[in-house]
Amino acid sequence: MNTDQSPPGERKMTSIFERFLSLWVVLCIIVGILLGKAAPGIARYLDSLAISVNGAPVVSIPIAICLFFMMYPIMVKIDFGEVIKAGKSGKPVFLTLFINWAIKPFTMYAIATFFLGTLFYNFIGPDAVDLVKMPFGLDLPVGASHGAGTVVLVDGIKMLEVPLWRSYLAGCILLGVAPCTAMVLVWGFLSKGNDGLTLVMVAINSLTMLVLYGVLGGVLLGVGRLPVPWQALLLSIGIYVALPLVAGYFSRKWIIATNGEAWFKEKFLHVLTPVTIIALLITLVLLFSFKGEVIVSNPLTILWIAIPLFIQTILIFSLGYGLARLLKLRYEDAAPAAMIGASNHFEVAIATSTMLFGLSSGAALATVVGVLIEVPLMLMLVKICLDTQGWFSNAR
Template sequence: MYEENQKLKTWITPDLATEYLAGAVLLGAAPCTAMVFVWSTLTKGNPAYTVVQVASNDIIILFAFVPIVKFLLGVSNVSVPFQTLFMSVVLFVVIPLVAGIITRLLVVRKKGTEYFEQTFLHKFDSATTVGLLLTLILIFMFQGEVVLDNPLHIILIAVPLIIQTFFIFSLAFGVCRIIRLPCDIAAPAGMIGASNFFELAVAVAVALFGTSSPAALATTVGVLTEVPVMLTLVKIANKLKEKFKYE
């Protein structure tokens, strides 16, 4: 056992492992918000249910993200300032949320709810995809060299993240099947449980540890694994729709 531990230390030193763990904590503590709309749409999920899910996660992030991250990183002996965590939540959650509320109120007041839901929202159908691509480009601009220099580390970080994603999806999706919920509820329920708000996790990791830090690399690996894995889960959910037709 001692020899195996020594071999592991030659791959990843304790200090490096701590920073990788910090990145994984940031990923796990940031529940998915915007991207779940994409996964829900691809599985023909219930739009109203998806909105409620996202709203719930926004509330969780607003009130629980900072204390959860502070606690979990504290357990791992990683010291992080409250100010940086609060500022990240304000920039990436509070401001977009407030902007969305104000936009809805103004448009509905001027042109009505029907125009807002049937016309205005569809003007931004491609915005999420474009935003995701730009985010990925920016992340890999900063992390490309680090990713190429640490292929083994990428695998060691990616494997548990992939296993976790499949496990959480299977658990949520399976429970929905057991309690006989329709697939348009079960699919987004599994998706939102399995996915993360990786933009927030990456931003916090960069703010706390720097763009070339191991913690930022761990969150970047989260991006690398999440998109293809979630698309795989979308395919699985769509193939299993027949299982959710109850007599």
């Protein structure tokens, strides 16, 4: 796969941001939390700058800008004429589909149920309840039971009162059935993976989500067929993936035609290299500032939800990475194949939880926790990949 850059094993981490990435991540998380606590008005204003679908915030404009600058340097390096060839690499594509849809949703359900419904049950509170929206099309009298909930009247509106841990479980499930289709390009790049193949897997998983997201989510949530937020799904993919993809493709052609391929590789790409990392760090500050008040106000709640999400991510990554080795994949194919299953499409999960259960529901909070742990955790997995390249016989 030709991506017009150094071979995967020779992609050097040269900038100060790359060489001390772990330190920068910790500092950005701290700065973000402090900013959210010290200036909650600014954080709330930035968080409110979003494109909404049916009342649910789907695309955060500040985050979208940062993601564009994360994605563009990756997209512009890819030789798109070779992407189709990368799609013929059947093993990594099959592996990611198998992990994402045959394994991941069910392990998420099992792990979250065990921790939230058993191990942390008393910590969350046996009597703790959550008020969520009534399911679409359901009209039951007050006092009626529906699943694990009871219909109650709140300010003249019928709501469903459910055990709080089940609401958290619902949010975890929504994360489990939404494999990442954007940020995985960043994780694949940082782990020195095959950018072209990662792009192919992103495209295939995006299409697969349109079919399986609603079915699996509905089954695991016990609500039959889960309403699929088509607009939210397509909008987030369009802004987070398609926009930088198109910009990268056309700007690459224009720059090479204008200044030559040598200038593109030696000058333009050299200047562009730190942009992805800087945008990633700014994203961290924004994410943690948006939820700074929530983190400080509910540290234990965040912890109870984060633990099963953490274990799920490690499990799915380990399974994908281990199977990639058994299948004798090249390292640069194995790393993104494992990453795409481990990470989540949290924008769609947040939008769905808000549409189904309400913005203030425990389910929505659980999806937000998924956002908070995603970047630090995935960066840890990137480091693991880089440290274990020697496991693969073709490592260079």
